[in-house]
Amino acid sequence: MITSLSNPRMKDYAKLTKKKYRDATNMFIVEGEHLVIEAARAGVIREVIALSSHPDFKQATLVNEAVMKKITDTKTAPRIIAVCNFALSDTLHKRVLLLEKVQDPGNMGTLLRSALAFNFRSIILDDCVDILNPKVLRSTQGAIFHLAVRYTDAQTFKKTHPEYTMIATAITQKGSPSYPSEPFVLMLGNEGQGLEPSTEALADTTVHIPTETVESLNVGVAGSILMQALTQKRIFTTK
Numbered sequence: 268m269i270t271s272l273s274n275p276r277m278k279d280y281a282k283l284t285k286k287k288y289r290d291a292t293n294m295f296i297v298e299g300e301h302l303v304i305e306a307a308r309a310g311v312i313r314e315v316i317a318l319s320s321h322p323d324f325k326q327a328t329l330v331n332e333a334v335m336k337k338i339t340d341t342k343t344a345p346r347i348i349a350v351c352n353f354a355l356s357d358t359l360h361k362r363v364l365l366l367e368k369v370q371d372p373g374n375m376g377t378l379l380r381s382a383l384a385f386n387f388r389s390i391i392l393d394d395c396v397d398i399l400n401p402k403v404l405r406s407t408q409g410a411i412f413h414l415a416v417r418y419t420d421a422q423t424f425k426k427t428h429p430e431y432t433m434i435a436t437a438i439t440q441k442g443s444p445s446y447p448s449e450p451f452v453l454m455l456g457n458e459g460q461g462l463e464p465s466t467e468a469l470a471d472t473t474v475h476i477p478t479e480t481v482e483s484l485n486v487g488v489a490g491s492i493l494m495q496a497l498t499q500k501r502i503f504t505t506k
Contacts, residue, residue, distance in 0.1 A: 268329040268330060268331060269328065269329070269330045269331070269334055270330070270331045270333070270334065271334070272333060272334060272337055274334070277330065277334055277337065277338060280296065280316075280338045280350055281337050281338050281340075283295060283296050283338075283350070284296075284338075284339070284340040284401075286397045286399070286400070289353075289397070289399045293352060293353045293354060294313065294350060294351065294352060294353065295350075295351055295353055295399040295404070296338065296339065296348055296349070296350055296351070296401070297348065297349050297351060297404055298339055298341075298345040298347075298348045298401065298404075298405070299345055299346075299347065299348075299405075300321075300346070300347055301408065301409065302349070302404065302405070302408075302409055303315060303324070303347050303348065303349040304323065305408075305409030305412050306349045306351050306409075306412060307323075307324075307349070308412070309412035309413070311351045311352050311353070311412065312349045312350070312351055312352075313349075313350045313351060313352055314328060314349070314350045315327040315328065315347065315348070315349050315350075316328045316329075316330055316335070316338065316347070316348050316349070316350070317329060317330075317346060317347040317348075318330065318331070318332060318335060318344065318346050318347070319346070321347055324347070327347070332344040335348070339401075353399060355416055355417050355418065356389075356415035356416060356417060357415075357417070358388075358389065358415040359389050359415070359428070360386075360387075360388040360389040360415065360450075361449040361450040361451075362385075362386055362387040362388070362389070362449065362450070362451065362453075362497070363387065363389040363390075363391060363424075363431065363450070363451070363452040363453070364378065364382045364387040364389070364390050364391070364452075364453050364455070364490070364494070365390075365391040365393070365421055365424065365452050365453065365454045365455070366378065366390070366391065366392055366393065366395050366455055366456075367393045367394065367395070367420070367421065367454065367455070367456045367457065367462055367463060367466055368393065368394045368395060368456060368457040368460075368463075369395045369396060369455065369456070369457060369458065369486060370395065370396050370457065370458060371396065371458055371486075371487075372396055372400050372402035372403040372406060373402070373406055373487065374458060374485065374486050374487040375395065375396050375398060375403045375406070375487075376402070376403050376404075376405070376406020376407045376408075376487075377406065377487035377488075377490075377491060378455070378486070378487055378490045378491070379398070379403075379406075379407045379410045379411060379414060380406070380407055380408060380410045381487075381490060381491035381494050381495075382410070382414060382494060383410040383413050383414060384410075384494075385491075385494040385495055385497070385498050386498065387453065387494055388413070388414055388415055389414070389415045389417075390414050390415065390416045390417070391417060391418075391419055391421075391424060391452070392416065392417070392418050393418070393419065393420045393421065398411060398416065420466075421433065421452075421454060421466045421469050422465070422466070422469060424452065425469050428450075430450060431450045431451055431452050432447045432448065432450070432451040432452070432471045432472065433451075433452050433454060433469050433470045433471045433472075434447060434451055434452060434453050434454060434470060434471070434472055434473070434474055434497075435454050435462055435466070435467045435469075435470035435472075435473050435474075436454075436455065436456075436461070436462070436473065436474060436475060436476075436489065436493065437473035437474065437475045446497065446499050447471075447472060447497070451497070453490070453493060453494065453497060454466060454467075454469075454470065455486055455489070455490045455493075456486070457486075458485075458486050474493060474496075474497075476489060476492055476493065476496075
């Protein structure tokens with residue numbers, strides 16, 4: 268068991284609480300049994316670290332609570348964590364979610380979970396909250412391990428992939444129900460300002476969510492509704 272806060276490997280892992288070290292090393296940490304299991308299934312684990320032996324991870328490195336707290340920068344030490352490798356993906360699916368300047372970790376996590384649920388498996392990020400932020404990772408509940416992520420902007424994407432229909436959200440309530448043909452990109456913007464005007468101008472079509480009483484929805488909620496609607500699947504009830 269490692270008990271020294273000066274252990275070189277543990278000191279390096281502790282740096283992963285900061286974005287610049289995650290970016291420099293392409294490594295990040297997930298906390299808790301569920302996320303560790305999801306990371307194992309995805310084959311991205313570098314090392315499992317635990318406070319005590321675990322039946323599913325018998326090769327885990329054991330540490331005491333002081334070391335675990337240092338690594339995770341939390342008040343309560345998690346029982347198990349995994350140090351994982353991260354790599355951007357060149358894979359491009361037919362349904363793409365492009366997020367511009369989304370800053371709230373909870374919103375980001377919700378959008379990534381919904382993206383996986385509704386088969387938007389390619390994620391484009393432009394100046395957003397760090398998706399390897401511990402709060403985002405917890406919110407995704409493992410969805411991050413099943414998505415192809417890349418960093419670029421809408422203008423660059425449109426130039427390199429003109430075959431994709433670019434979809435923006437609109438405030439106007441005008442229009443008629445329709446479904447774009449794949450491949451397409453759903454573009455969502457910042458919580459307060461929405462999409463940049465220059466980005467919205469790139470749209471081939473716009474969509475809106477009819478609402479009553481409430482004028483606007485949280486981007487995580489709105490994005491989830493739109494992704495479900497764009498799957499063209501009905502919601503079923505059972506008796």
